[in-house]
Amino acid sequence: MALVLTEEQTMLRDSARGLISDKAPVSHLRQLRDSQDAAGFSRDLWKAFAELGFSGLLVPEKFGGSGLGCVEAGVVMEEIGRTLMPSPFLSTAVLAASALSRGGSEAQKSAHLPKISDGSLLAAFAIDEGAKHRPLQIKLQAVRSGNGFRLNGAKAFVVDGHTAELLIVAARTGGAAGEREGLTLFLVDPRSKGIAIERTAMVDSHNAARIEFANAEVDADSVLGEVDQGAALLEGVLNIGRGAVASEMVGLSEEVFGRTVAYLKERKQFGKLIGEFQALQHRAAQLYIDIEITRAAVLKALQTLDRDFEHAESAVAVAKARAGSTATLAVQEGVQMHGGMGMTDQFDIGFFMKRARVCQELFGDTNYHADQLARMKSY
């Protein structure tokens, strides 16, 4: 398969770009932040997303979606990255939809996927517990109790956790922290007794929450996939999420870069456009090259996820690691080349720097994935 977008994918990109650039430029995020919006995103826009079919992109047609793949999800994420639009797309349409389609029973799929597809159900994927992404270190306990399980523990950095109507929670039903064996995914109603949700305002003005579970009870039907055998499902969904976030970072990097190059062509100092200085030209060229190479690596990972899911692990690690370092470089150069203006809140560039830092941490940063790659290759 050619490592370029198909005609259909290009059309999808154009339609996503049209909607997002029109309805959700960076000023949209700024307005949500300044008004301390209770949801942290626009429900009207999410409805518009659903009407265009974006919320059901990864949902099989049988359940009301369009049954498309990770490349298409990445196309939308990239456009989201360009304007930093806060949206349930990642948590609901990518992570939850993937977890349910890949691991759900027919009953679970029928109950939730059509609602994800029509935009009426918001979900969140609760994985991390500590400051760093370490999925095998999950400690949240799920102990058998009566006909179901009782959950005890805490989750952090749950994207969209405070608005979710359905939580997908990774818990330990066996084994010890660090082991693959003994992980189980649960579908949990956030309004259940024993669950406390704290919205955590983050540096990037996007949504996240800490969630505590104190003897929260779930029934046996809420197990997603198999008890104790959830690691493969979890890692599969995480890889899809990593590909999606990497795409967001490509969009973000390219937008910052475009704004920065435009600035180099308009800002004058010493009687010259600063873009005439070779010191800046070479740095701009290096950043351009870095972004182009990362873009290829990310598309490669998304295509591999769609075509050869079981063997996509290393391509995904490469993509997420590269996207993280590229985005970090792009926002740093962006702020630096904008000079003092880059440091002001009034200027948008700082929003990109903040979001890039969050995307780095989501589902493993560059160091995490470099370490994973070394493990995969046994050194």
Next chain:
Amino acid sequence: MSGLEDFRRETRGWLEANCPPEMRRPMTSEGDTFWGGRNAKFSSEPQRVWFERMRDKGWTVPDWPREYGGGGLDAAEHKVLREEMAAMGARSPLSSFGIWMLGPALLKYGTEAQKKEHLPKIAAGLIRWCQGYSEPNAGSDLASLQTRADSDGDDYVINGQKIWTSYANYADWIFCLVRTDPAAKKHDGISFILFDMASKGVSTKPILLISGYSPFCETFFDNVRVPKSHVVGAVNRGWDVAKYLLQHERAMISGMGERGVGRPLGQVAADSVGADAQGRLEDSMLRSQISTFEIDEAALSAAAERAVDLAKAGQSHPAFSSAMKYYGTELNKRRHEILMSAGGADALEWESERSKGGARARAWLRTKANSIEGGTSEVMLGIVAKRILDLPGA
């Protein structure tokens, strides 16, 4: 699509049946590369067999037209062949500046007579070419070259000196940039011309490099007579040909890092550095350098694949090969820095049998030229800034 799958199956079958097992192992020395030419010698029987079978199929130049000795494959088929060869670790049967650089330029700018004369001999490995571009006073500023070609009847008479001519001492023919109009502006008076290195007045002198090898020469022209029909493209428009050819040269050099197959770096490092009980390298900083390198290498390889696909889709920027050249060569230098660090003191031996005559250190030193030859990294960044980013005054 199903036609392509059939092609893949047939190709895999043919390669399995025809590629000798010895030709599926990573190259370990310069002698493993077959360059062709009038004085070509095979270093082994499997090398000869592999070359001849591929030549007979037209697969030394798979995507050239059949009438010029190529395989006539379209871009999609060519990609399948490359993928299948890579999957079995099959070596390239013929290395050649004729294939990588001159051929594409002749296909675009050559007359029918020039194509018929030269392309089949390149495809069959009969003639080995070298490139006469740089001069002592025309390096990064290549267009200021001074080698003259003075008109004399049906001939040009060429006088001057080239430098950094790769393997000029082994080459049969040269493709050369010469000044045919000294009065014109520097880019406008240059022609691209072909001639036999056995012509009267041509001499070469190898240059000893820091690696202890001499892959480059100084090349001197003293009243060399060349028929005017040997000019490729229009007279005084040689810079167009030169630029087009440089794009191919840069694509080639950027690919050098990726061709560094063989044992994974992590394992090479484990030999000398050691690993802990869990199999992790004892040197944790080196381990992270290697994995970061491998991430960048995998990403570059995706970018190379994408560059080909973009070109096929008509979406590529002509200057993009400069971007790839920059990144590929800097990456290859990093690979060899890592290999030296991994090898420690063992990698410092220069002559011993144990070190295969200092192979690792010499290869490390060789890579330092990657970011200079074919346009320095700084020139590449300048081209990207000017032609792709359209920055002012660049």
